[in-house]
Amino acid sequence: MRRTVMIVLVVIGCLLVAWHGLRTVDRTDRVADRTDLRVLLAYAPSMLDEYGYVLDAWRSVMEEEGVAVEVLDMYTLQDADPSAVAVSAPALILPDGVCRSLFSSFGPWVESYLQAGGSILAVHDAGVRSQKGAYLPRSWLAGVTGVLAVDYNDLGDASFTTAAIRFEDAAAAELCGIPPGKLDETLHLTGYGYGRLEYPVTGSRVIDSYGLNVLAWAETPAGDLPAVTVRRHGEGLAGYVSLPLGHLKAHADDLPLRSLLRWWLFDELGLPHLLNVENGVGAVVFNWHIDSNSEWTVIDSMLRDGLVREGLPTSVHVCAGADLNEPGDAMGFDAGGRGRGYLERLAPLAEIGSHGGWSHNLFAREVASGRWGESEVRDALRRNIECLSGVVSRPIVEYSAPAGVHPPQLMTGILEDFGFTSYYFTGDGGSAPNRSFADGAMLSTELIAFPVMPLRDVASFGEMESGPGLAAAEVADWLQGVSDFCEHQRTVRLVYSHPYNLYQYHGDLNYRPAFSAWLDDLERRRDAGLLSMTTMKDHAAFLQRMLNVEFRWVRDRGGLRVELHSEEGLAGISFALPAARYQPPSGEGLRTVTSDAWHVVVIEDETVDVVVDCRGR
Numbered sequence: 001m002r003r004t005v006m007i008v009l010v011v012i013g014c015l016l017v018a019w020h021g022l023r024t025v026d027r028t029d030r031v032a033d034r035t036d037l038r039v040l041l042a043y044a045p046s047m048l049d050e051y052g053y054v055l056d057a058w059r060s061v062m063e064e065e066g067v068a069v070e071v072l073d074m075y076t077l078q079d080a081d082p083s084a085v086a087v088s089a090p091a092l093i094l095p096d097g098v099c100r101s102l103f104s105s106f107g108p109w110v111e112s113y114l115q116a117g118g119s120i121l122a123v124h125d126a127g128v129r130s131q132k133g134a135y136l137p138r139s140w141l142a143g144v145t146g147v148l149a150v151d152y153n154d155l156g157d158a159s160f161t162t163a164a165i166r167f168e169d170a171a172a173a174e175l176c177g178i179p180p181g182k183l184d185e186t187l188h189l190t191g192y193g194y195g196r197l198e199y200p201v202t203g204s205r206v207i208d209s210y211g212l213n214v215l216a217w218a219e220t221p222a223g224d225l226p227a228v229t230v231r232r233h234g235e236g237l238a239g240y241v242s243l244p245l246g247h248l249k250a251h252a253d254d255l256p257l258r259s260l261l262r263w264w265l266f267d268e269l270g271l272p273h274l275l276n277v278e279n280g281v282g283a284v285v286f287n288w289h290i291d292s293n294s295e296w297t298v299i300d301s302m303l304r305d306g307l308v309r310e311g312l313p314t315s316v317h318v319c320a321g322a323d324l325n326e327p328g329d330a331m332g333f334d335a336g337g338r339g340r341g342y343l344e345r346l347a348p349l350a351e352i353g354s355h356g357g358w359s360h361n362l363f364a365r366e367v368a369s370g371r372w373g374e375s376e377v378r379d380a381l382r383r384n385i386e387c388l389s390g391v392v393s394r395p396i397v398e399y400s401a402p403a404g405v406h407p408p409q410l411m412t413g414i415l416e417d418f419g420f421t422s423y424y425f426t427g428d429g430g431s432a433p434n435r436s437f438a439d440g441a442m443l444s445t446e447l448i449a450f451p452v453m454p455l456r457d458v459a460s461f462g463e464m465e466s467g468p469g470l471a472a473a474e475v476a477d478w479l480q481g482v483s484d485f486c487e488h489q490r491t492v493r494l495v496y497s498h499p500y501n502l503y504q505y506h507g508d509l510n511y512r513p514a515f516s517a518w519l520d521d522l523e524r525r526r527d528a529g530l531l532s533m534t535t536m537k538d539h540a541a542f543l544q545r546m547l548n549v550e551f552r553w554v555r556d557r558g559g560l561r562v563e564l565h566s567e568e569g570l571a572g573i574s575f576a577l578p579a580a581r582y583q584p585p586s587g588e589g590l591r592t593v594t595s596d597a598w599h600v601v602v603i604e605d606e607t608v609d610v611v612v613d614c615r616g617r
């Protein structure tokens with residue numbers, strides 16, 4: 001009976017998704033079956049025209065995090081038996097925007113769902129309005145989360161405001177997956193080039209503190225408001241996040257959604273998922289930018305000092321022309337001429353990418369001013385690529401923008417046409433490589449953006465030295481922190497600099513020993529199988545392969561049957577199972593590593609189908 005109801009449910013769900021014109025019907029629907037364990041992303045059909053892009057943003061990140069997701073409208077959801085849904089879909093997310101108006105009758109449904117063991121995460125404005133669009137004096141979601149998102153009667157227009165976000169303590173920030181460098185000394189979220197960030201939030205207030213754990217606060221003139229909360233309700237968990245996570249992701253701020261999604265689904269709920277790192281091991285990408293001929297002799301010094309090493313592949317991006325600021329100034333790297341020997345010595349140890357277009361500062365200036373359009377950019381980029389590929393005899397597939405000047409609407413199509421697979425990115429600050437969004441839409445399915453990892457408001461060693469003048473010990477701590485984060489979170493982050501930053505500095509702000517020691521430590525972690533160093537090209541290729549894996553988590557009595565399929569092969573693909581719930585699976589061609597709360601199961605054989613039966617505890 002339960003199964004029949006659920007099958008009807010998915011058919012209706014798919015029809016409604018198609019009916020409402022969502023752009024995102026994809027592989028997760030094809031594999032969805034009612035016995036499949038999955039996460040529900042709910043929406044009110046009346047909100048789709050305005051906020052449909054929010055669903056795209058959520059769904060994209062969930063795909064990249066290897067989560068089985070089903071997008072479902074409230075009508076269909078409400079007709080299903082909440083206790084049956086709690087079994088197959090123990091996590092229900094009510095995203096920002098698309099859940100602003102909900103039926104009042106959905107309150108009792110959620111209550112039953114939580115009593116049956118389901119968990120809900122309410123985001124930003126979910127449930128603050130009635131079905132007819134009026135602000136509710138008291139959202140019925142507040143009864144389960146303990147947090148009233150919006151009290152329009154009291155606050156009026158102040159129901160939505162902006163605020164700095166401060167984590168309760170270092171442990172809360174770590175639990176929420178905030179990487180080092182994204183927090184200041186007082187645990188406020190910061191951004192590259194900005195310092196402390198202001199985020200849109202609701203005028204949320206705690207109305208029932210019983211059992212409420214507040215992990216982060218929004219600081220407003222009216223006082224500290226709860227920004228990230230969780231508490232037990234019934235047999236499940238009820239969480240609230242006051243930031244509009246989907247909206248932020250859809251406008252090039254990936255980190256809040258990704259980090260809090262991982263916290264909620266993995267740390268709080270222990271849901272099985274594919275890992276988006278090769279062999280289940282996190283990795284660091286180091287991206288060197290070579291702007292001019294001031295790097296010529298520095299490159300030989302780096303090679304001599306072991307700052308580029310065999311076995312620690314790195315991404316080196318070169319602006320290849322003979323000029324820097326103006327035609328004829330002869331200050332460029334000149335990769336086809338006087339700089340050629342340096343590049344040839346570096347190339348065997350690195351993936352060589354294109355740092356913009358031919359003349360570093362000229363390109364940045366002309367693109368930023370809008371004087372250069374598509375044809376000028378294409379010409380400059382073509383010259384750069386042809387020169388570099390001529391020297392290194394390999395395709396050039398990694399890109400970085402000079403001075404970070406990267407208007408996405410101009411550049412994305414050009415990069416796709418030239419066959420790039422990845423690019424350095426100053427948006428999505430501090431987050432994992434992803435298919436970035438701008439203005440509410442995914443920019444490209446072919447290009448993986450690699451957000452730069454900041455240390456608060458700076459990112460390169462040169463900025464750390466010439467700006468705040470950070471002590472070498474602090475830079476060393478940050479580098480170590482990035483490694484720790486990527487290892488423990490099994491994720492990837494990109495760090496960037498210029499070679500000369502390690503050779504031209506003031507006073508005792510020499511970060512070279514710190515960088516060298518960091519590489520030593522990376523070699524140790526690599527040898528122990530804990531962390532890798534990789535290139536943008538290799539990680540982008542892996543992420544695309546992982547995104548093409550079809551997967552199911554099928555509940556099977558107390559156990560779980562994991563089914564994976566990919567025509568591109570499954571070697572190096574891995575998945576994580578909560579160790580508290582399942583026994584470590586074994587089988588031919590599988591390697592299982594149990595650490596922390598997870599069994600990480602790595603597929604070692606080159607095969608297109610894998611079925612793993614995992615016994616329950």
Ligand SMILES: [Zn+2]
Nearest residue numbers: 289291402403
């Ligand atoms: Zn540059």
